[in-house]
Amino acid sequence: MCRNIKTLANFEPPTTDDEVRASALQFVRKLSGTTKPSRVNEAIFNQTVDDVTAAARRLIASLEIHSPPRNREEEARKAKERSQRRFA
Secondary structure, eight states: OOTTOOOOSSEESOOOHHHHHHHHHHHHHHHHTOSSOOTTTHHHHHHHHHHHHHHHHHHHHHOOOOSOOEEHHHHHHHHHHHHHHHHO
């Protein structure tokens, strides 16, 4: 799995549209193997990012989550600690 794609469900404050789109863009880049499509592929690349973004928004909105929302700052701190352990 691409390490740049972050968990977006169950956060307080809720995930923004920009965060969902950024995740979708990373996913499509990973699938296509390119960060910037050629001019001939640009339209389908952008349409796919839009489609994945819409699907991700539907998924996040539809999930039934019973645990309390996660705190963004706390999750960022944990990620930083994991990174420091991994690369120390």
